[in-house]
Amino acid sequence: MKIYADNAATTKMSRTAIEAMLPYMSEIYGNPSSLHSEGQAAAEALSDARERIAKRLGCTAREIIFTSGGSEADNQAIITAAKMGEKKGKKHIVSTAFEHHAVLHALEALEKQGFEVTLLDIHDNGIVTADDVKNAIRPDTCLVTVMYANNEIGTVQPIGEIGAVCREAGVLFHTDAVQAAGHLEIDVIKENIDMLSLSAHKFHGPKGIGVLYAKKGIILQNLIYGGAQERGKRAGTENIPAIMGMAAAFDEACDKIEANSAKLCKLRDRLIEGLLSIPHSILNGDAEKRLPGNVNVCFEGIEGESLLLLLDDKGVAASSGSACTSGSLDPSHVLLALGRPHEVAHGSLRLSLCEENTAEEVEYIIEAVRDVVSLLRGMSPVWRDLESGKKEFILK
Amino acid sequence: MALYSEKVMDHFRNPRNVGVIENADGVGEVGNAKCGDIMKIYLKIENDVIVDVKFETFGCGSAIASSSMATEMIKGKPISEALGLTNKAVTEALDGLPAQKIHCSVLAEEAVKSAVKDYYDKNGIIYDCKLFHDCATCEHCHH
């Protein structure tokens, strides 16, 4: 059996998306900046894709630009707000401790340039509140950036409420909606979102393409200078095939949000229930305010990388926040922000489902995880100390 | 996953000498759970020869494979040879480790040494302290 349960890392492209791309590689391959009809056909497609995506977000076509993905959109949004703030002498930014590195590292770079950053702690359920944001905003705050949904623990933030707080305080509000777009209903007007990032490969679109929405009146700061593409705010010949694939994937995903969510929440909840029946385990993040496909659990006494390798042997593709898999010395900053001690955070497992996963697969995963956890615990000196009572369990 | 060599995967999937020796003559435990790896090695020693060895490891694939390989390399060998086991030898026997995983082989070397030291201490055997430098492994860990 082969089960892909790492959809938060990336997704398989949908048939619809692939087919939407094909004509733009072989037939309509012109450069949208060219005057001839080949070029104009591409320009028309580009404009159509922009309209469709804008409509889904509740904004106008002029308010979105295409980027190389979520990371670029996050960077451009943050640097734009910083430049705008700097002009008014406002050099304070509010964000959270569990943002994606595309946001955190952009903020670190700004700190080196004299900006001050407040990273809000998340609560035990993996959520920040509008009040937390409100209390952190200062007269010199130029930006609040809070992710729509977390990529590791899947918790969904109260974006509408945070947007309202920012609007009242007159502070720009950006949200990294990479994990939410195509999975949750988003309305930039209702939710008072000034800037938003999304990335096609998280909703069955192609990799290397994304969107930055910036509300009318925000003058974007270029990261890439050159030609006049994207109203001069992002140079480079447009990746038309990818943009068409993204537009098709986004339409498809948005049309199916309700149906997918109903199906996924059921699978997710069964998976959580099954995994938590393994002793000394805990769910990371709120059980309800989470992405429909996200499951993230810690198991005491084992380490995540060996868990992933053995699951891979059983045909299950998953992910973990252990140090060994994060490529750094520390386990995931998200699990640490959630208050998990290092030794527990090392034993984390993220399974992220999509609508193609089935109830049978979920049962298979539960059994596979149960087997692997017990195998690894059987050879773990940490587990022996816990079981023999020499050390106390952290997860009861 | 091509992260590891076939050898590493073999020792990870089918680790040799997993377990505990009751009333072991020497026990060594190195690493810490905060850093994500702990190795524990148990030795049964007769006439200065390691007649049996078992290990328990909490850690990533290469940590488990390194401890498995190290136990194979010292089983049936005189103590003097076990003390000569280097992390380099463990790494080579595994057909290499990714650069960021070399510390796993260092842990394995130190777990063996620590178990021998425990045996010496328990039996009042005099040894040269320079044989055992204290937990250099934790340099990679900053907690």
Ligand SMILES: Cc1ncc(COP(=O)(O)O)c(C=O)c1O
């Ligand atoms: C929350 C979040 N933000 C940003 C990114 C980066 O997106 P991309 O891979 O398109 O650069 C990702 C995905 O890796 C993500 O999950």
